[in-house]
Amino acid sequence: MDEEVVAVRRGAARSVVTGLAGLAGAVGLLCAAPGAAAAAPEADVAYHGRVALARGELRVWLVPWNEGPSELPDSTVRLRLSAELADRQDLAAGCVRAGAREVVCETGPLPRHGQGRHIGLVLGLKEPVPEVVVRIDTWWDGGAADRNLANNQHAVLALDTGDTYAF
Template sequence: MAMRRGGLTVVGAAAGVLALGTAGTAWAGNADLEMHGSAVLVGDLVEVGVTPRNHGPDTVTGASVRLTSSAALADTQHLPGGCARTGDREVVCDTGPLAVEVPGERLVVPVRLRDRPEEMTLKVDVVWGGGAVDQDRTNDEQRVLVLATGDPYAF
């Protein structure tokens, strides 16, 4: 199921899988998607910056990235358009279109945590690739340990 937020479509992992298997869905080509960025933890706020990239060979009309925290999220979130909370520790965001070998629009996602952890682990992974077949799934997931130092930790 797709959700509309801020004019963008956010697609969860299950919806992406269903869309791929739907009769009449056009083949969207091949793409190699990856996400890189950084995370900063201060108090109960972790600010995540993600830059999506498509190594091709085909363009992608849109993809979704999932941010999974080892720390529980606060009940109230003020997420940017195109992002939605999908679980106790998860947020999914739409990347928008991704051209080949051109960095996508940088996503900046402030996420409130329930507590003030001294550290947390953040997993960033591609959960839907716009219907394209990703021939190299080895770069679809990144993990980073983020300490509550106010310093950026890269992934």
């Protein structure tokens, strides 16, 4: 994992944008109670959604779920593409570009046994390609223990046909 993950906390997408200010805040949270051992919440984050690729445009719709047993105040989902993103993107609120092929989005609060906010993205690619692999995973979860990573790590192959592929 990259060192940048340290900068991500509640308000995760905004922290990536604020750079060093976010890092300072995260360090402050880590140092706030030296010696205090807080038990990490246990959650089972999952993602369900679909992707479609047509003429250099990738559409992604996903819903984060928390199967419990604890609620999460926030987490961050990461989408990594096998193709480069166009230079300019009009991203949904709570989402930021994290690299030439990556976007991260806040999920919002994840209630126990409930869903977070629906995330819809239309991502322009740098150039049209016949296919794109979209990898979806949790980038940050507030330190929660997640014993079932199988439902929050997906790799979806989308062909440039306009067809929808579910995960």
